[in-house]
Amino acid sequence: MSSKKGRVSLRGIRKVFGDFEALKGIDLEIEPVEFFALLGPSGSGKSTTLRVIAGLETPDAGTMTVDGKDVTYAQPGERDVAMVFQNYALYPHMTLEANIGFPLKMDGVPKHEIPAMVREAAAKVTIDHLLHRRPGQLSGGQQQRCALARAIVRQPKLFLLDEPLSNLDAQLRLETRVELKKLQRDLDVTTIYVTHDQEEAMTLADRMAVFLDGTIAQIGTPEDVFNRPTNIAVAAFIGSPPMNLIDGHVEGKTVSVGDYHIKLAKQPGHAGKVVVGVRPSHISLSGKGLPANLYLSENLGEGMLLNFNVGDNLIKVRLPEVRRFADNESVNLAFEPGHIHLFDPESGNRIEF
Numbered sequence: 001m002s003s004k005k006g007r008v009s010l011r012g013i014r015k016v017f018g019d020f021e022a023l024k025g026i027d028l029e030i031e032p033v034e035f036f037a038l039l040g041p042s043g044s045g046k047s048t049t050l051r052v053i054a055g056l057e058t059p060d061a062g063t064m065t066v067d068g069k070d071v072t073y074a075q076p077g078e079r080d081v082a083m084v085f086q087n088y089a090l091y092p093h094m095t096l097e098a099n100i101g102f103p104l105k106m107d108g109v110p111k112h113e114i115p116a117m118v119r120e121a122a123a124k125v126t127i128d129h130l131l132h133r134r135p136g137q138l139s140g141g142q143q144q145r146c147a148l149a150r151a152i153v154r155q156p157k158l159f160l161l162d163e164p165l166s167n168l169d170a171q172l173r174l175e176t177r178v179e180l181k182k183l184q185r186d187l188d189v190t191t192i193y194v195t196h197d198q199e200e201a202m203t204l205a206d207r208m209a210v211f212l213d214g215t216i217a218q219i220g221t222p223e224d225v226f227n228r229p230t231n232i233a234v235a236a237f238i239g240s241p242p243m244n245l246i247d248g249h250v251e252g253k254t255v256s257v258g259d260y261h262i263k264l265a266k267q268p269g270h271a272g273k274v275v276v277g278v279r280p281s282h283i284s285l286s287g288k289g290l291p292a293n294l295y296l297s298e299n300l301g302e303g304m305l306l307n308f309n310v311g312d313n314l315i316k317v318r319l320p321e322v323r324r325f326a327d328n329e330s331v332n333l334a335f336e337p338g339h340i341h342l343f344d345p346e347s348g349n350r351i352e353f
């Protein structure tokens with residue numbers, strides 16, 4: 001039905017609610033057939049952006065095109081988009097068959113063609129044996145699949161999902177995540193996926209935009225965002241727990257945190273005060289390093305999360321194994337030089353080296 005495209009371009013999108021600016025100028029280029037995540041904390045503007053893409057909100061400034069065509073003010077029905085909401089938004093009085101077939105009926109698809117299309121979409125999410133039931137007779141996971149089937153039955157150009165897994169329990173969320181990824185590959189459709197869960201964004205997305213306070217702080221592949229956060233705000237958000245951010249100093253190739261000096265392979269393009277970023281998994285407890293006292297250890301089953309006091313800072317370290325520590329045990333924290341990030345304390349921006 002659709003021509004297997006779906007390149008989305010947003011330029012300077014602003015959205016104001018009363019005197020609150022929810023979107024402060026969003027620029028995005030989403031490639032055809034890409035799985036693109038909008039990731040950010042609650043209230044950062046992800047759903048508003050998705051609703052602008054769907055045509056459910058009209059922007060106060062900016063333009064949106066799909067495959068080069070301006071659709072900024074187009075009605076939702078003119079956009080060839082399908083959306084899945086967090087609460088599924090199924091019609092409770094209709095069977096699954098009628099729910100899934102509803103968009104086809106609205107599109108004026110001939111009546112006799114609908115059952116086969118419904119069955120095919122339902123089979124893709126393995127609920128084709130439940131078509132005679134109503135939503136209230138289904139588990140949460142099955143309702144979620146029904147919402148997916150209803151979205152894919154029309155083979156839309158854009159597949160939009162707003163936190164579709166957040167009402168499922170943890171186990172089911174992990175299973176459904178895998179299936180969703182397979183489904184999207186199978187469908188070959190541009191998918192824009194809103195989530196506040198970075199693990200979902202990292203595992204599902206080809207690329208992602210990190211939303212903070214109504215702006216996009218970074219756009220890139222999951223690897224880009226994880227390995228090269230563009231500023232302190234992104235660094236403080238990505239990772240679980242996120243990287244430690246510690247005041248330091250650079251002179252030549254040497255980074256110093258207190259009396260602990262680390263030699264870098266290359267000289268950063270910046271000298272003087274810096275913020276040193278290091279992930280909890282990139283710190284080892286060794287003979288030489290930054291003196292620290294254990295504040296609290298957490299046993300994760302697979303490994304440990306250790307919290308150390310270093311002056312006024314709390315530094316988190318992830319150990320791959322579980323071992324015993326004395327209360328308040330003194331250790332030295334050694335940072336892996338190849339895994340250090342540096343940020344300008346004034347601008348917050350990443351310093352390359």
Ligand SMILES: Nc1ncnc2c1ncn2[C@@H]1O[C@H](COP(=O)(O)OP(=O)(O)O)[C@@H](O)[C@H]1O
Pocket residue numbers: 017022040041042043044045046047048049211
């Ligand atoms: N219809 C609305 N009226 C007033 N404020 C809104 C409306 N929709 C969203 N907002 C506000 O805009 C901000 C961004 O909301 P939203 O895009 O839903 O965030 P997210 O999906 O990232 O959690 C929030 O502060 C929210 O309260």
Ligand SMILES: [Mg+2]
Pocket residue numbers: 046047048194
């Ligand atoms: Mg939201």
